[in-house]
Amino acid sequence: MINQIVTKIAKRQFARALKFEEGIEPELPSCADEKPRLLYIHIPFCEELCAYCSFHRVRFEEELTRKYFGALRREITLYRDRGYKFGGIYVGGGTPTVLVEELAEVLALARKSFAIKEISVETNPNHLTGRNMEILRQSGVNRLSVGVQTFNDDLLKKIGRYEKYGAGDDVAQKLKQIMGLFDTVNADMIFNFPGQTQQMLGDDLAVLLKLRMEQITFYPLMTSTITQRLMEDTVGKVNFNREHKLFKLIVRKLESDYESSSAWCFSRKNGRQTLIDEYVVDYDEYAGLGSGAIGYLAGVCLANTFDINEYIARLEQGRLPLTASRKFNLRDQMSYDFMMKLFATKMDVASLEQKYGGKFLKSLWKEMIAFILAGSFRYFPPDLYLTPRGRYFWVIMMREFFIAVNNFRDYCRGVLPKGAVGSFPIEDIPRIKERI
Numbered sequence: 001m002i003n004q005i006v007t008k009i010a011k012r013q014f015a016r017a018l019k020f021e022e023g024i025e026p027e028l029p030s031c032a033d034e035k036p037r038l039l040y041i042h043i044p045f046c047e048e049l050c051a052y053c054s055f056h057r058v059r060f061e062e063e064l065t066r067k068y069f070g071a072l073r074r075e076i077t078l079y080r081d082r083g084y085k086f087g088g089i090y091v092g093g094g095t096p097t098v099l100v101e102e103l104a105e106v107l108a109l110a111r112k113s114f115a116i117k118e119i120s121v122e123t124n125p126n127h128l129t130g131r132n133m134e135i136l137r138q139s140g141v142n143r144l145s146v147g148v149q150t151f152n153d154d155l156l157k158k159i160g161r162y163e164k165y166g167a168g169d170d171v172a173q174k175l176k177q178i179m180g181l182f183d184t185v186n187a188d189m190i191f192n193f194p195g196q197t198q199q200m201l202g203d204d205l206a207v208l209l210k211l212r213m214e215q216i217t218f219y220p221l222m223t224s225t226i227t228q229r230l231m232e233d234t235v236g237k238v239n240f241n242r243e244h245k246l247f248k249l250i251v252r253k254l255e256s257d258y259e260s261s262s263a264w265c266f267s268r269k270n271g272r273q274t275l276i277d278e279y280v281v282d283y284d285e286y287a288g289l290g291s292g293a294i295g296y297l298a299g300v301c302l303a304n305t306f307d308i309n310e311y312i313a314r315l316e317q318g319r320l321p322l323t324a325s326r327k328f329n330l331r332d333q334m335s336y337d338f339m340m341k342l343f344a345t346k347m348d349v350a351s352l353e354q355k356y357g358g359k360f361l362k363s364l365w366k367e368m369i370a371f372i373l374a375g376s377f378r379y380f381p382p383d384l385y386l387t388p389r390g391r392y393f394w395v396i397m398m399r400e401f402f403i404a405v406n407n408f409r410d411y412c413r414g415v416l417p418k419g420a421v422g423s424f425p426i427e428d429i430p431r432i433k434e435r436i
């Protein structure tokens with residue numbers, strides 16, 4: 001019951017917070033100070049489009065992809081020329097390694113332009129070749145995140161990954177071979193797929209424990225409204241009521257060997273080096289580069305155009321490809337910090353009070369009391385920690401946050417009709433399917 005209430009409130013809040021202003025070309029805020037920011041780079045190309053995925057991704061075409069990488073390098077120089085400084089890079093997708101030499105050139109330019117200390121790159125199992133690993137190592141990549149989702153072959157077939165990315169055993173073998181090549185090798189997993197039983201999830205956990213993975217991110221299945229409808233024909237109907245039970249199984253199996261880096265990210269205890277977690281956790285602010293990338297800078301949420309040809313054309317004209325923005329008021333900024341800090345499972349209340357000139361607790365006291373009454377926090381000064389119950393509430397909230405972002409993506413890609421972020425008439429589905 002309480003899980004459903006949290007879901008409902010989060011859904012409403014995020015749908016409101018993500019109403020972007022359109023029609024006016026957004027301006028890039030001035031950020032010439034020394035605050036550490038992250039450079040998020042989006043590569044939207046994939047060799048195979050997975051049925052459950054609501055990220056901004058399109059089918060890989062070599063010529064277009066090469067032009068895209070050229071545009072990306074232009075975008076980096078525009079940020080550099082405006083005085084931006086970045087301390088870390090996160091390259092996400094799509095599949096960032098579709099043309100690994102092009103990616104290496106992008107990383108070389110970024111390292112030349114900024115004092116980069118850490119680089120995280122996402123990839124797929126079919127790209128874990130010796131040559132690719134060497135290029136990524138030479139490019140300064142510290143963390144490699146591999147999309148696994150599950151080791152169960154039937155499920156891999158159902159979600160459309162078996163043919164292209166390989167059988168579960170092969171993926172496990174490839175992970176074993178690359179262990180130790182980077183400071184952190186992370187496996188991206190998904191739980192709560194339709195038809196995924198406790199037994200199947202338990203088997204996935206056993207493989208991960210046997211591999212002694214350095215880091216495991218266990219995302220709850222989170223699809224946009226449209227992807228949920230489309231999945232019903234292929235993978236099956238999504239049931240959020242099973243999620244809590246499955247999450248408890250994951251925590252129970254991993255808690256003795258792993259510590260929490262975020263509500264759903266587990267890092268091996270006594271790892272060789274401090275591991276790099278998801279970027280929204282480590283950095284307060286980030287710039288989003290690449291088509292469809294979303295950034296958060298100086299209290300403004302910004303999105304780049306989702307149209308890849310327009311993205312390239314705008315950069316060829318020397319213009320930034322920003323398309324939509326939303327300025328968060330002070331309260332929205334505090335709520336955003338509250339959610340992201342606690343997603344990292346602890347929050348330093350005093351430093352947030354200082355950041356917001358003593359207004360943080362006064363503004364968010366209702367939320368704090370509600371979560372305290374629901375048994376979400378434990379206070380060990382100076383930090384507030386999530387309890388196991390609180391941790392699951394944060395899984396729900398972040399799931400709803402990403403679903404809202406996914407709905408926004410579908411809207412921007414022109415897949416949803418105007419004015420229908422997240423809701424649309426059922427008769428529209430065949431037409432939407434053609435456009436997706």
Ligand SMILES: C[S@@+](CC[C@H](N)C(=O)[O-])C[C@H]1O[C@@H](n2cnc3c(N)ncnc32)[C@H](O)[C@@H]1O
Pocket residue numbers: 046052053054055092093094095122123124146147148149188189190219220221222223
């Ligand atoms: C967006 S992909 C990009 C990297 C790479 N293409 C891959 O498949 O791993 C990064 C990760 O996001 C997660 N992901 C994608 N779609 C998801 C969804 N609908 N719900 C939860 N996690 C999802 C998967 O675990 C995936 O590995």
Ligand code: SF4
Pocket residue numbers: 045046048049050053054055057093094095124147
């Ligand atoms: S999960 Fe990864 S490979 Fe599959 S469509 Fe999404 S971004 Fe591409």
